[in-house]
Amino acid sequence: MAKRVIVIDDDEQLGQLICQSLSMLGANGCLSFPSLDALRKSGEAARADLAIIDINLGAGKPSGIDVAAWLHELDFEGKIVFLTGHARNHPLVRAACDLATTEILQKPTSLDTLARLLEGDRG
Amino acid sequence: MANTQRPYDPDTEAAQRALVHGVYLTVIGNLLMLAVLLTLAAPVMLQVLLLGHAVLAAGIFFLLRARPALTVLGINAIDAALIVPYLGSIWVAQGVPTLAAFDHLFAPKLLAFGWAMVVPLSYRLHVALIVGLGLESLAIWYRQTAMGAALPATEPWFTILTFWMALSLLVLRIKQRNIDHQVVELRTRTAVLTEIAVLFLRVRDLANSPLQKITLASELLERGQPASAEVIAGLRQSVVEIQALHAQFQRYEQFVPWNATHLTLETDAANPPAK
Numbered sequence: 001m002a003k004r005v006i007v008i009d010d011d012e013q014l015g016q017l018i019c020q021s022l023s024m025l026g027a028n029g030c031l032s033f034p035s036l037d038a039l040r041k042s043g044e045a046a047r048a049d050l051a052i053i054d055i056n057l058g059a060g061k062p063s064g065i066d067v068a069a070w071l072h073e074l075d076f077e078g079k080i081v082f083l084t085g086h087a088r089n090h091p092l093v094r095a096a097c098d099l100a101t102t103e104i105l106q107k108p109t110s111l112d113t114l115a116r117l118l119e120g121d122r123g
Numbered sequence: 124m125a126n127t128q129r130p131y132d133p134d135t136e137a138a139q140r141a142l143v144h145g146v147y148l149t150v151i152g153n154l155l156m157l158a159v160l161l162t163l164a165a166p167v168m169l170q171v172l173l174l175g176h177a178v179l180a181a182g183i184f185f186l187l188r189a190r191p192a193l194t195v196l197g198i199n200a201i202d203a204a205l206i207v208p209y210l211g212s213i214w215v216a217q218g219v220p221t222l223a224a225f226d227h228l229f230a231p232k233l234l235a236f237g238w239a240m241v242v243p244l245s246y247r248l249h250v251a252l253i254v255g256l257g258l259e260s261l262a263i264w265y266r267q268t269a270m271g272a273a274l275p276a277t278e279p280w281f282t283i284l285t286f287w288m289a290l291s292l293l294v295l296r297i298k299q300r301n302i303d304h305q306v307v308e309l310r311t312r313t314a315v316l317t318e319i320a321v322l323f324l325r326v327r328d329l330a331n332s333p334l335q336k337i338t339l340a341s342e343l344l345e346r347g348q349p350a351s352a353e354v355i356a357g358l359r360q361s362v363v364e365i366q367a368l369h370a371q372f373q374r375y376e377q378f379v380p381w382n383a384t385h386l387t388l389e390t391d392a393a394n395p396p397a398k
Binding site: 011016017020 | 351
C-alpha cells in the first residue's frame with residue numbers, strides 16, 4: 001500500500017521539494033509543515049504512515065525531537081525518520097539517537113534513499 | 124601609518140613590574156641601613172654608597188613611571204643597576220670595625236634568595252649575580268676568619284648550601300615559567316581550534332539545506348520531471364543561500380597572511396586524480 005507522508009521542515013521550499021520527490025516516487029499524498037504548531041493545527045499527523053522530520057526547526061522553536069515526542073503521545077504508528085545536517089555528536093542528534101524506532105538520515109539525501117523509505121515495510 | 128606601539132609581551136611587562144618593586148625595596152632598605160649606619164658612625168664612604176644607590180633607584184623609579192618602551196637589554200641593564208651596587212656595599216661593610224658585631228654573611232644570603240624568587244627577564248644575569256655574591260661571601264668568610272672574627276662553626280658550609288638552594292630555586296622558577304608558557308600556549312591553541320571547528324560546523328549546517336534542495340532538484344530533472352515552479356524556486360533560493368554564506372566569509376579575508384601554502388586550496392573533489 002502506498003504510504004501517506006508528512007514532512008516537517010522549517011525550510012518550506014525544501015519541504016515542498018521533498019513532497020514533490022516522494023509523490024514522484026509513488027507516495028499516496030505528502031504534506032509539508034514548517035513547524036510543530038502547523039502540524040498540530042492540521043490534524044494530519046494521525047493519518048500518516050511516514051514522518052520525515054528535520055531535527056532543527058529554528059532557534060527558540062520546538063525541535064524535531066519535540067515533534068517526535070508529540071507523535072509518540074498520539075500513539076503514532078508510522079515510521080519516524082529524522083533528517084539532519086548536524087554533526088553526529090550534536091546534542092539534538094544524540095537525543096534523536098536515543099529515541100527508539102527512529103532513523104536518522106544525513107543531508108543531503110538522495111531520491112534513492114527517499115524511495116527506500118517509501119518501500120520500507122512493503123511486502 | 125606605522126604601528127608605533129610595542130607589541131604586548133607578558134614577560135617584559137612582568138619584568139618591568141618586578142623592577143618597580145625592586146626599586147621600592149632598594150630605596151626603603153638602603154635608607155633604613157643608612158639610618159642604622161649613622162647611629163654607628165660608620166665610614167662616610169659606606170654611607171655615600173648606600174645613599175647613591177638609593178638615589179639611583181629613585182631615578183630608575185621616575186624613569187619607569189613614564190612607561191618607556193624598554194628593550195630586553197634596557198630591562199636587564201636596569202636590573203643589574205639595582206642589584207650590582209649591593210656587591211660593593213656588602214664588601215665595604217664587612218671591613219668596617221664598628222660593624223664587627225654584624226653577621227656579614229646574613230645579608231648576602233637574604234639577597235640571594237630575593238634575587239632567586241624574582242623571576243627575571245634574563246635568568247643568566249641572576250645566576251651570574253648569585254654566583255658572584257656567593258664567591259664574594261666566601262671571600263668575606265675567609266677575610267673575617269683571618270681577622271679573627273667569631274663566625275659560626277657551620278660556616279662556610281651553611282653559606283655554600285644557602286647559595287646552592289638559591290640557585291636551585293631560581294632554576295625551578297625558570298622551568299615553572301617555561302611550563303606555564305607552554306600550558307598557556309596549548310590552552311590558547313585548543314580554544315582557537317575549538318572556535319574554528321564550531322565555525323566550520325556552523326557553515327556546514329547552513330549549507331546543508333541548499334545542498335539538499337540542489338540534490339533533489341537535480342535528481343528530479345534527471346528523471347525527466349518537469350522544471351516546476353517549486354523546483355526552479357528551490358534552485359534559485361539555494362544559490363541565494365550559498366551566496367549569503369560566501370558574503371559571511373569576506374570579513375575573514377583580512378586575517379590571512381597569504382603565503383605559498385595558502386595559495387593552493389583545492390579539494391580532491393575539485394581535482395580528482397587521473398584514472
